[in-house]
Amino acid sequence: MGILKKRIAVLPGDGIGPEVCKEAIKVLEAVSERFGHQFEFDTQLMGACAIDATGDPLPEKTLDACLNADAILLGAIGDPKYDNNPAAKVRPEQGLLRLRKSLGLYANIRPVTAYDVLLEHSPLKNNRIKGADMLIFRELTGGIYFGDKGRTENGAYDHCTYSKEEIVRVTHLAFQAAQTRRKKLTLVDKANVLETSRLWREVVQEISPEYSDVAVDYLFVDNAAMQVILNPKQFDVILTENMFGDIISDEASVIAGSLGLLPSASVGDKLALFEPIHGSFPQAKGKNIANPIATILSAAMLLEHFELQKEADLVKEAVQNALDKKVLTPELNSTSAYTTEQVGSFIAYYVVEGSESLPHKSNIELGLSTII
Numbered sequence: 140m141g142i143l144k145k146r147i148a149v150l151p152g153d154g155i156g157p158e159v160c161k162e163a164i165k166v167l168e169a170v171s172e173r174f175g176h177q178f179e180f181d182t183q184l185m186g187a188c189a190i191d192a193t194g195d196p197l198p199e200k201t202l203d204a205c206l207n208a209d210a211i212l213l214g215a216i217g218d219p220k221y222d223n224n225p226a227a228k229v230r231p232e233q234g235l236l237r238l239r240k241s242l243g244l245y246a247n248i249r250p251v252t253a254y255d256v257l258l259e260h261s262p263l264k265n266n267r268i269k270g271a272d273m274l275i276f277r278e279l280t281g282g283i284y285f286g287d288k289g290r291t292e293n294g295a296y297d298h299c300t301y302s303k304e305e306i307v308r309v310t311h312l313a314f315q316a317a318q319t320r321r322k323k324l325t326l327v328d329k330a331n332v333l334e335t336s337r338l339w340r341e342v343v344q345e346i347s348p349e350y351s352d353v354a355v356d357y358l359f360v361d362n363a364a365m366q367v368i369l370n371p372k373q374f375d376v377i378l379t380e381n382m383f384g385d386i387i388s389d390e391a392s393v394i395a396g397s398l399g400l401l402p403s404a405s406v407g408d409k410l411a412l413f414e415p416i417h418g419s420f421p422q423a424k425g426k427n428i429a430n431p432i433a434t435i436l437s438a439a440m441l442l443e444h445f446e447l448q449k450e451a452d453l454v455k456e457a458v459q460n461a462l463d464k465k466v467l468t469p470e471l472n473s474t475s476a477y478t479t480e481q482v483g484s485f486i487a488y489y490v491v492e493g494s495e496s497l498p499h500k501s502n503i504e505l506g507l508s509t510i511i
């Protein structure tokens with residue numbers, strides 16, 4: 140692949156979103172510096188910050204920028220002033236949901252890896268999680284998130300609906316991914332209770348003969364929530380609907396050791412958006428303590444989307460180097476923690492230099508003198 144020129148829309152969002160996005164951009168700029176690609180960043184408002192500025196969590200200008208970009212990088216949205224106000228009519232999360240729907244991002248792909256050097260950080264037994272490596276395909280633009288919702292005189296309702304086509308398209312993507320991995324697909328549903336889940340099983344059963352090299356099994360979501368923790372190595376590709384995927388993936392982050400490590404790609408037929416799976420972690424806002432690795436690994440997925448595999452591999456190698464050297468934020472390094480900015484700089488520096496030894500000047504600039 141030669142030198143690429145790409146426009147990336149950046150939606151830093153709220154809370155720690157701007158801090159983790161800044162580090163991912165630093166790493167993408169390091170990739171440009173090393174390989175000569177030209178990435179143009181177009182930063183736009185989304186979420187609570189957009190409501191404050193315009194009254195709308197997804198202003199038209201932001202949507203236009205996303206529609207005109209080659210890819211989108213998102214930090215996180217959300218603010219306690221809305222979380223704690225159930226009566227709020229306009230909410231940051233509406234912006235994210237509208238964005239996913241408007242861009243047709245129907246598949247959210249969330250890799251979960253147990254890093255050997257972090258096994259000690261997981262509260263789970265090392266021998267159970269060592270080697271765990273799963274890929275969650277979460278349907279992203281259907282289900283209960285997007286059904287009719289509202290209040291009745293004495294209650295409230297959220298309708299869960301799925302069309303066959305909505306299930307078919309993400310199912311094909313999940314099977315295709317399984318074919319490139321360990322050739323196992325687990326559908327997580329609640330088919331013993333929900334009609335939509337029975338449709339999911341029906342569709343997966345219909346499609347599975349087209350992927351006869353992939354073994355398929357089915358788990359009810361309550362059992363799956365337990366199995367993910369009890370025996371995560373049994374999973375290769377997990378396919379599931381929108382809300383179950385949201386919940387199971389946060390749970391699976393315990394295997395990696397921190398929610399701040401899990402990246403994702405939200406893809407459709409035309410566009411793709413890259414976002415950490417975590418939220419705006421408001422308690423950490425402005426403290427320079429949030430882990431930027433989930434967003435940096437989301438940027439690596441963005442590079443893969445541009446078919447820049449060598450560049451993406453280098454970013455992943457640089458992240459691995461940071462993990463190996465324990466250049467980590469406080470939730471993974473309580474004794475000698477590094478800041479969000481230091482972790483980002485350390486990873487970016489490795490990307491530019493491709494070497495484990497940092498020169499003296501950079502050590503001082505980055506405050507890294509203790510690690511080499």
Ligand SMILES: NC(=O)c1ccc[n+]([C@@H]2O[C@H](COP(=O)([O-])OP(=O)(O)OC[C@H]3O[C@@H](n4cnc5c(N)ncnc54)[C@H](O)[C@@H]3O)[C@@H](O)[C@H]2O)c1
Binds near residue numbers: 215216219421429
């Ligand atoms: N995609 C998104 O933008 C997104 C995702 C989830 C939640 N949210 C929003 O974020 C806000 C806060 O929600 P929440 O507290 O339930 O979830 P959260 O993901 O923001 O944080 C949950 C916990 O995970 C840990 N964590 C999260 N990100 C981390 C990071 N980068 N580094 C280290 N630790 C990290 C922290 O311990 C934190 O208390 C809400 O407004 C919610 O709606 C947004």
Ligand SMILES: CC(C)[C@H](C(=O)O)[C@@H](O)C(=O)O
Binds near residue numbers: 217236385418
């Ligand atoms: C903020 C919220 C709407 C979002 C979701 O539930 O999809 C988040 O939890 C996520 O995982 O991206």
Ligand SMILES: [Mg+2]
Binds near residue numbers: 386389416
């Ligand atoms: Mg979530």
